[in-house]
Amino acid sequence: MFEAILLTVITAATPLLIAALGELVVERSGVLNLGVEGMMIMGAVVGFAAANLTGSGTLGALAAVLAGVCMASLFGFLVLYLATNQVATGLSLTILGLGLSGMIGEAFIGVPGLKLPRLDIPLLSDIPFIGPVFFQQDALVYVAFALVALVSYVLFRTRMGLILRAVGDNHGSAHALGYSVLRVRFLAVLFGGGCAGLAGGYMSLAYTPQWVENMTAGRGWIALALVVFSSWLPLRVVGGAYLFGAVTVLTFHAQAQGIGIPSQFLSSLPYLATILVLVVISANRRLTLVNTPACLGKPFVPDR
Amino acid sequence: MNEWQNDKTPDETEPRPSGRQTREALLEARGLTKRFGDTLANENVDLRINKGEIHALLGENGAGKSTLVKSFYGSLEPDSGEIFWLGQKVNIDNPSEARSLGIGMVFQHFSLFEALTVVENIALALPNPGNMAELAERIRSISEDYGLPLNPADVVADLPVGIRQRIEIIRCLLQEPKLIIMDEPTSVLTPQEADRLFVTLERLAGEGCAVLYISHRLEEVQRICHHATILRHGRVVSECDPARETASSLARMMVGVDVANVSAAANAPQLGPVRLRLTNLDLPASSPFATELTNINLDVHAGEVVAIAGVAGNGQSELFDAISGERPVAPEMITMDDLPSGARSITWRRQKSAAFVPEERLGHGSVPGLELTGNITLTRHSTGDGLIASLGLLSRTAAGRLEQKIKRAFDVRMSHDNPEARSLSGGNLQKFVVGRELDRRPGIMVINQPTWGVDAGAAALIRQALIDLARSGSAVLVISQDLDEIFEIADRIAVVSRGILSKAEPVHIMNREKIGLLMAGGAETQAAKSGQQAPDVLPEAPGGAV
Numbered sequence: 001m002f003e004a005i006l007l008t009v010i011t012a013a014t015p016l017l018i019a020a021l022g023e024l025v026v027e028r029s030g031v032l033n034l035g036v037e038g039m040m041i042m043g044a045v046v047g048f049a050a051a052n053l054t055g056s057g058t059l060g061a062l063a064a065v066l067a068g069v070c071m072a073s074l075f076g077f078l079v080l081y082l083a084t085n086q087v088a089t090g091l092s093l094t095i096l097g098l099g100l101s102g103m104i105g106e107a108f109i110g111v112p113g114l115k116l117p118r119l120d121i122p123l124l125s126d127i128p129f130i131g132p133v134f135f136q137q138d139a140l141v142y143v144a145f146a147l148v149a150l151v152s153y154v155l156f157r158t159r160m161g162l163i164l165r166a167v168g169d170n171h172g173s174a175h176a177l178g179y180s181v182l183r184v185r186f187l188a189v190l191f192g193g194g195c196a197g198l199a200g201g202y203m204s205l206a207y208t209p210q211w212v213e214n215m216t217a218g219r220g221w222i223a224l225a226l227v228v229f230s231s232w233l234p235l236r237v238v239g240g241a242y243l244f245g246a247v248t249v250l251t252f253h254a255q256a257q258g259i260g261i262p263s264q265f266l267s268s269l270p271y272l273a274t275i276l277v278l279v280v281i282s283a284n285r286r287l288t289l290v291n292t293p294a295c296l297g298k299p300f301v302p303d304r
Numbered sequence: 305m306n307e308w309q310n311d312k313t314p315d316e317t318e319p320r321p322s323g324r325q326t327r328e329a330l331l332e333a334r335g336l337t338k339r340f341g342d343t344l345a346n347e348n349v350d351l352r353i354n355k356g357e358i359h360a361l362l363g364e365n366g367a368g369k370s371t372l373v374k375s376f377y378g379s380l381e382p383d384s385g386e387i388f389w390l391g392q393k394v395n396i397d398n399p400s401e402a403r404s405l406g407i408g409m410v411f412q413h414f415s416l417f418e419a420l421t422v423v424e425n426i427a428l429a430l431p432n433p434g435n436m437a438e439l440a441e442r443i444r445s446i447s448e449d450y451g452l453p454l455n456p457a458d459v460v461a462d463l464p465v466g467i468r469q470r471i472e473i474i475r476c477l478l479q480e481p482k483l484i485i486m487d488e489p490t491s492v493l494t495p496q497e498a499d500r501l502f503v504t505l506e507r508l509a510g511e512g513c514a515v516l517y518i519s520h521r522l523e524e525v526q527r528i529c530h531h532a533t534i535l536r537h538g539r540v541v542s543e544c545d546p547a548r549e550t551a552s553s554l555a556r557m558m559v560g561v562d563v564a565n566v567s568a569a570a571n572a573p574q575l576g577p578v579r580l581r582l583t584n585l586d587l588p589a590s591s592p593f594a595t596e597l598t599n600i601n602l603d604v605h606a607g608e609v610v611a612i613a614g615v616a617g618n619g620q621s622e623l624f625d626a627i628s629g630e631r632p633v634a635p636e637m638i639t640m641d642d643l644p645s646g647a648r649s650i651t652w653r654r655q656k657s658a659a660f661v662p663e664e665r666l667g668h669g670s671v672p673g674l675e676l677t678g679n680i681t682l683t684r685h686s687t688g689d690g691l692i693a694s695l696g697l698l699s700r701t702a703a704g705r706l707e708q709k710i711k712r713a714f715d716v717r718m719s720h721d722n723p724e725a726r727s728l729s730g731g732n733l734q735k736f737v738v739g740r741e742l743d744r745r746p747g748i749m750v751i752n753q754p755t756w757g758v759d760a761g762a763a764a765l766i767r768q769a770l771i772d773l774a775r776s777g778s779a780v781l782v783i784s785q786d787l788d789e790i791f792e793i794a795d796r797i798a799v800v801s802r803g804i805l806s807k808a809e810p811v812h813i814m815n816r817e818k819i820g821l822l823m824a825g826g827a828e829t830q831a832a833k834s835g836q837q838a839p840d841v842l843p844e845a846p847g848g849a850v
Contacts, residue, residue: 159433166417166428173415176379177429178400294418 005249010141011207013245015040015199015216017144019223020230020237021151022195027227028155029188030168030295031079034090036196037220038097039071043200045101048211049108057116061140061201068197069190071097076189080182083299098214105211113209116140138206140198145238147195152234164188168293171300181300196220218271225274229281231291240277247273327354329391330483330514331376331407336385338371345371346382347538353483358505358515360525360546363535364558364759369518372535373485376516377409378402404431408476409485416460416468423456426475447474450504464802465492465615473504484508485516490524491785492616495820502528520558521788522551536560559760573795576606578642579779580627580658580748585637585646587626595619595803597626602798602808604748604779609771610808611782611794613819619803620783621663624752627781628660629653640748651686659683659746661738663753663783665730669737672726676718677703679725680710680740687744706743714739714765731762738766742773749773752783767793787816799823 019036026033046067051060075093078084116138155161164184167174171181203219204211222244230236251266259266329352336349345368353359363369374380376387378396387394389405396402402409416425423440427433440456447454452470460468469492476484486505490498505515505528519525525532526546534542534557542557580603587597597619604610614620625631627638628650635644640656650660662668670679680703681691689706693699707722714735718728725733738754754770755763771793774780783800784790790797791811798808799822806822 159427162420162424162428166420166424169417169419170415173417174428176399176411176415178378178398178403179428291419 005253008249008252009242009245010137011245012248013241014141014144015202015207015219016223016226016244017199017238017241018140018147018202019196019199019220020226020241021144021147021234022192022199023223024227024230024232024234024237025151025155025164025195026188026192027296028168028232028293029164029185030171030293030298030300031076031185031189032086032090032297033072033075033079033093033189033192034087034224035071035075035093035097035220036192036223037216037218038094039068039193039196040097040200040203040216040220040223041101041214042067042071042097043197044204044215045105045108045200045211047197047201048113048204049104051114051205052108052111055114057114057205060114060205061116061198064197064201064205065194066197068193068195068200070193071197072189072193073186075193076186079299080185080189083301086297086299094220102213105213108211109213111211113204113211115209116206140202140206143198148234148238155234165293168295171295171298175300175302181302185300196223199223222270222274225278229277231281232293233291243277244270244273327357329353329388330355330357332388333372333376334386334388336372336375336382336387338368338375338380338382340371344538346375349385349535349538349540351533351540353514353516354531355482355514356509356512357531358509358517358529360529360532361516361518361535362520362522362525362532362554362558364520367535367558368538369535370487371538373409373487373516373518376402377407377485400431403429403479403481406480406482407485408479408481408483409487410469410472410476410489411487416471418459418461420460421456422454422458422460422463422471425460425471426456426478429475430478442478443474446477450474450477450507451500452504465617466494466497469493469501473501477508481513483514483516485518487518488520489517490519490521494615494823495787495816496824497820498524522546522554525554526551534558555760573605573607573609573774575608576777578603579606579640580604580750580781581639581642582627583637583639585623585626585633587622587631587633590622590631595622597622597803600805602781602805604781606747606777606779607774608795609774609780609782609793610796610798611784611790612798612800612805613784613787613790613823614800615823616785618800618823620752620785620800622803623800623805624660624662624750624783627750628658628662654683654687657744657747659741659744659749661741661749661751661754663756665733665737666726670725670733673724675722675724676707676736677722679736680706683740684744689744706740710736710739710743713743714769715762731758734758735762735766738769742769745773745776745778747778749778749780750783751781753786754782754784755786755789763789787819801825 019040023033023036043064047060047064050063051057054060071093075089078089079086118138155165163174163179167179167181167184175181199219200216203216208215226237226240226244229240247270251269254261254266255263331353333349333351336346337344338346349372351372361369361372371380375382376396378398378401381397387396394405396405417428423436423443426443427436427439433439443454443456447470452473454467454470454474460471469489489501493501505517509515517525517529526549529546532544532546532554533540534544534554536558544557546554582600582602585597585600589596595618600623602610612620612623622631626633629648630650633646635647638646640653640658643656645653645656666672671682674682677700681698684706685691690702691699704722710716711718716728716732716736716739718732728736734755738751741749749770751770754766758766767789770780770782782790782793794811796808796810797814797819799806799819801823802825
């Protein structure tokens, strides 16, 4: 029983983890992309469609990444090169994604899906309890953890990450030193889009292998909240994602157990938890402000 | 739009110091022109910098100094003209190209990344920083070698401005530059820190590195520079050896006309009762990078000008916010004419005849997109000027009358009547913002950086108006970073350092050295000695600069 719950927690947490990591990189570069939900849902529908048409889960996942990148490039072009308002553009991206995915996905409603194969790691997966939980997951769970390590390493140990953080901290100075602020940000936005797309693909290929309209159900917004929750540190995103994953799963089990609480209230629990955590985090201003990228959400127009 | 018609242009061809032309030129600019919209920021500028020379670039605010050096550093592209480096024509397209030629720059507004450490900041400016640990070691040794010690692991946000400038200088030096451009380097330093900088610059020049030194502080230029180029309205108006000039002849070349002297000492103040009193004023920091005010005590009497000196970022804006009411404090911490005012609104304070002019004139002192009459109404709607007619409607005629009056009294120049605030030039807007408050004859006047970025003529006008206001029975509190200004207008001087204010002393017993020591942390020591509540840990003087 406990093992089963833990397994579902991992699958519930993974899309949040992947999407939040991508958005973390975007925000570290100083761009606020509120379109995570839109990019995720596009990843979900395109990933499902591609897997269904080609018969390959891997191709489906790649198509999901590509869909996220396409959406992000649209956002990046508008926000960076035309200096449009980031909040408004991000919101429009979400609305666009929700609408477009509904249209693309119409043909796939009710079509049986393709589940990503489980990737058993030899030997380790045979360990009782630990084995099934940690080493018999689908490939994307491992990808998610690899991404955490990769993002941490690149952000804090490489020159590329240093430049990214510098651009997010003070774009004027980064420009004065000769770095291309817009290019760095554009690449970060694309990375964030790829992650959001992959997270959406995970929803329709692994979490619930089918296409349902609006199936991401606000997870993009939770991912956005997680970035703040983690105060822009990748390792804390893991904690946050699993916490919210756990709350989501517990509500399912609570419903299954027939606890006398209306199901609508239970399904709103993860979102209530998000609000609560944000309130608690914001109470400690010092903690949030120290790591907040100082240029977050500010448009940059080179004065040349 | 020219504020100074060139009625007295000095000779275009000043005799140059002998032998200068025969030395090897490092950087030479010929006919540089840069246009922003309708204004020519640089017009046909010729400039020659020799190896090992400390070359001053002088000019008023807006004379085109920053535009010119940005062209040298590749962050702006000139519209026409040529730049030669060691005799070769070069195109400097971006700052990394400038750095690879050997041009380094120390910016006026620091180009540092606050959230990053010293070593990360420096690594960002180097093409091949290599291993971070080795770089940190190099930083440590070079910075100690030049007498500007740095701890590579410190996060910039925690460091005072003097140390931040060191980071920029060391960052330049690590690139082994042949030319260092410094934009107003001493504006953020205490006099002692500035002395130390001059020693470093002279050493660099001795090693063959040229320095292009931008400043409007003439004593400094005379002291350390070998040659000076003077810009006015984007054109080179003169070249000279500053050591052979007097401060007033240099000022005349910069401004184009003689600058009026401000007279304060002529008539000693008749002190009246205390009109503004700060008692044990504490204010917590509003953000991790802001300054906390600790136990501030100050009396400002009717009839006197009290000035608060200090290096930027030591609590000046916090102090201003508390006195003006933007951040409320306990009622008894601030009294205005003996009324507890600490928790009162800005409007209440204005009604009690106080007036406030913040540091930032565009955005804080005025609404950029609002015309001048609207901006007048914003600060004076409730002070009995008839700006609000019956039924709460705005009276445009009353505001228009006031606008005309301020315009005449303070010589605010505008292209058409009642323009938007943002269309005024910096100096004119400052005259308007100050004039708007002075026109009320306020009983208590608090003003932060009254002449920042204002040309010499307008500055003299504003300073004289402040003195006249005090002599007519008002209490005037001036917060300024400009020591020349402070000595010109103040009757008493206090120094703020890390949110602690020193005792206000009469101007005749203060001097630059004393103020410098107080700026460098002496204020805290003084507070501790006098038995007042001291901070938990006495911080070291910034950089130990003495």
